[in-house]
Amino acid sequence: MKTRIEAITRSVVITTLLVLSLFALSAQAATPDPTGLNADALMRKASNIMVTGDLAGAIIIYLQIPAPGPEGDQGQFASSRMQAARLEFAMKNYSAALTVVDELLAVYPHNIEALQFQDSVKEAMMPQWKRLMQDTIKFVPHLLKGSLMTLLLVFFTIIISPIGGLLIALGRIGKFKPVSRLCWFIIWLFRGTPLLLQLFFIYYGLPAIGITLSPIPAALIGLSLNYSAYLAEIIRSGILSIDYGQREAAEAIGMSDWQAMRRIIIPQTYRVILPPVGNEFIALIKDTALVSTIAMVELMRTADQLFNASFNITVLGLAAVIYLLFTTVFTFAFEMLEARVGAYEKR
């Protein structure tokens, strides 16, 4: 009898201890968890719901995972909120996603993942035009850097080609036959072949005979030769348009050929040649785009590269705007110049 009672007492004690210990164990998890499930279980449950496609249901479960209490993080809070926020984002509930991320950031203000996610949500929330603007702001510095090279090419070609053009024109008008024929040949050659071909020849062809040029000199030589040839014909026609009496009057006061040219004839050609020269220079601004084919990184090449990296058509529009800006400035500059050099001739 005594042993029986002992046994019962022992089992009761053990059971009590077991129950108590179980209680104690479960109490630890259950206190902050009203559903009676622990965080790991909730995470599993949520992901199981998520794979069925019920994203909203999964979010509800994720959000049940409590914030870290005084005992510290359960290790699942941050990832549950990120998951919930991603699901909200996937359903395009951008503001809900932000609310979830904010909850996470309130506990962990420096969570990198959360901060980056917040940025991309905000970006996604932006209206189309605003996003375009932001892209634009990103592209502009690159494009401006590219246009600097374009301007450089235009600048030097504008300095070199009128000088080249004048020399060719004078040589062609001159009485010395070999020079005259040579100048005719230069004009014939460079006016008669595509600029693109000339650039290829200079950059890819000349190395074959031992002359290797880097892109900038090659581009400058190509553009200058081509535009000298065009300007030569414009200048020549300008010189021929001046009344022969002007030349005789200059000679009659004792001027040499060159003095007559420099002081009397050429200054009078400005009025005649300025409109076609302006035309050529505007064509030049656009023709610089061709040098992008010989490894020059200028405006066109930059725009092309940015477009290939982003597939954002805005960048090409922007390049067009910059080209238009340049050509517009030239148009107005030449209109002002024309008004000035023609001032002596009343109409």
Added chain:
Amino acid sequence: MQKLLELKDIVKSFGTHRAVDNISLSMHPGEKTVIIGPSGSGKSTLLRAINFLETIDSGSIFFEGHDVGYRQFKGKQVLDKPKIICKLRTQIGMVFQHFNLFPHMTVVENAMEGQVTVLKTTKATAHDVAMSMLEKVGMSEFADRYPSSLSGGQKQRVGIARALSMKPKLMLFDEPTSALDPELVGEVFATIKQLADEGMTMIIVTHNMGFAREVADQVVFMEDGSFLAKGTPNDFFGTQCQDPRIQSFIDRIF
């Protein structure tokens, strides 16, 4: 007295056409020669040959006693070096039928240009000379105007001032009033007359008989490249112009 200009056997052909055919002419300082004759008679060609604007085929030009402007090259007579020609031209002023003012320069700049560019005088001196010459032709108040704003007569007077600014020893006038409206002819002739009275040596090609009679020491009638008559105005208008060819020309003009 030494002759200022002497032309000896000047010949100039254009293709097979003899524009100037064996012409000789001499002038003392201060003398005025008027050349008249129908269009295409070679008057202008002769005048331009004196200034080397035309290269003659043969003959010689003596200026102040020197045979000038041409040299022998491989047995042919060719124009002298440009430098020498330019120097000669500074001493011979030329006034053109169509004025040929420099349209991109003001009136005073037109008269300064040769001095500054060719004679290398300073701008200040050139300006003073130019202004005094413009004063002489009555155009000083137009100094800063552009030629396009002037009348034909005013342009021609500026043309004269431009030539005078080089202080030439000889002035050549190539039909100076032919391009002018009739009412503007007077002011230009008055200017030339004044210049003549001051003792300038000049050769004037013109159709204006009245003017020839008034200023000329020597009148020359030219046809087909040669002188048909040459003499004092009295000789010319008295007896020489009885020649039927001259008579018919005079009839056509009046």
